[in-house]
Amino acid sequence: MEEAGRAAAVGAFMDRLPYARALAMAVEALGGGEATIAMPWNAALVGDPATGVIHGGAVSALMDTAGGAAAMTMPGTLGTATLDLRIDYMRPAAPGATIRARATCYHVTRHVAFVRAVASDGDDAHPVATAAGAFTIERAP
Amino acid sequence: MSGPAATAAAAAAGDGRDRALAALVGGVPFIAFLGIRFDRRGDELTALLPFAERLIGNPSLPALHGGVTAAFLEVTAIVELAWAQIRDEIEAGGPGPAAAGGRPPRLSRTIDFTVDYLRPGLPREAYARARVNRSGRRYASVHVEAWQDSRARLFAQATGHFLVPARDG
Numbered sequence: 065m066e067e068a069g070r071a072a073a074v075g076a077f078m079d080r081l082p083y084a085r086a087l088a089m090a091v092e093a094l095g096g097g098e099a100t101i102a103m104p105w106n107a108a109l110v111g112d113p114a115t116g117v118i119h120g121g122a123v124s125a126l127m128d129t130a131g132g133a134a135a136m137t138m139p140g141t142l143g144t145a146t147l148d149l150r151i152d153y154m155r156p157a158a159p160g161a162t163i164r165a166r167a168t169c170y171h172v173t174r175h176v177a178f179v180r181a182v183a184s185d186g187d188d189a190h191p192v193a194t195a196a197g198a199f200t201i202e203r204a205p
Numbered sequence: 206m207s208g209p210a211a212t213a214a215a216a217a218a219g220d221g222r223d224r225a226l227a228a229l230v231g232g233v234p235f236i237a238f239l240g241i242r243f244d245r246r247g248d249e250l251t252a253l254l255p256f257a258e259r260l261i262g263n264p265s266l267p268a269l270h271g272g273v274t275a276a277f278l279e280v281t282a283i284v285e286l287a288w289a290q291i292r293d294e295i296e297a298g299g300p301g302p303a304a305a306g307g308r309p310p311r312l313s314r315t316i317d318f319t320v321d322y323l324r325p326g327l328p329r330e331a332y333a334r335a336r337v338n339r340s341g342r343r344y345a346s347v348h349v350e351a352w353q354d355s356r357a358r359l360f361a362q363a364t365g366h367f368l369v370p371a372r373d374g
Binding site for chain 2: 084
């Protein structure tokens with residue numbers, strides 16, 4: 065019950081982030097230190113006009129948002145900020161395909177969430193990108 | 206060459222460089238989506254990101270979205286790599302790709318990119334400069350720094366590795 069309430073509150077918060085809205089991100093699953101967020105293909109996000117492939121910077125935003133959302137689901141977390149984020153670009157995302165990132169907090173301390181994320185364009189066996197990052201955990205003093 | 210001739214040649218080179226840069230930056234939809242511009246002084250590029258409401262991540266601070274900061278740094282790195290190629294061609298005495306009516310160089314592909322978030326990005330204009338630390342035939346390593354009020358107070362920095370396309374590819 066409490067878990068469901070937290071997930072709903074975090075989901076509502078994520079839906080209000082202006083840049084996440086500008087990229088039409090949609091929260092698909094949230095809770096237990098995990099978050100799944102989808103981002104539809106959009107011609108405005110193309111990074112290489114020769115191929116129609118989405119810019120890595122848009123994938124970064126998706127990974128960062130999913131990582132932050134995963135950190136926010138941890139009990140007692142009032143806020144979070146990204147400390148660092150490394151993204152490995154495995155292959156270009158298929159033009160036209162929705163990209164979906166799933167982030168997992170694989171270790172959480174009092175002040176830091178260590179997060180991994182995987183982004184897929186539908187072929188889950190061959191990710192588009194993976195990410196690893198550290199996010200702050202802000203708690204009530 | 207000296208006097209007016211040298212000045213004219215320098216001006217022509219400058220025009221060629223500006224045309225080449227405009228063609229490079231203008232061809233990428235995502236750069237326009239973010240509103241990033243490039244300021245050229247001599248051979249040095251500075252990227253500018255004017256503030257816009259849609260770039261906000263957390264509206265209660267408010268601060269730039271971490272994804273905006275990452276994208277700004279990555280765009281700056283990729284444009285610097287392509288720019289270095291254009292600059293070398295023009296300085297080697299060529300007319301430059303845009304002046305010759307050719308296509309701008311193909312863009313490098315990001316292999317990996319690591320961003321350190323040092324401070325919140327404030328709701329105002331941001332700047333970035335990239336330094337190509339190593340550029341071989343196939344791979345390049347680039348460091349980028351971003352700041353707002355003061356160059357000495359970076360709000361983010363990043364290092365990335367890139368796959369550099371063959372020039373005639």
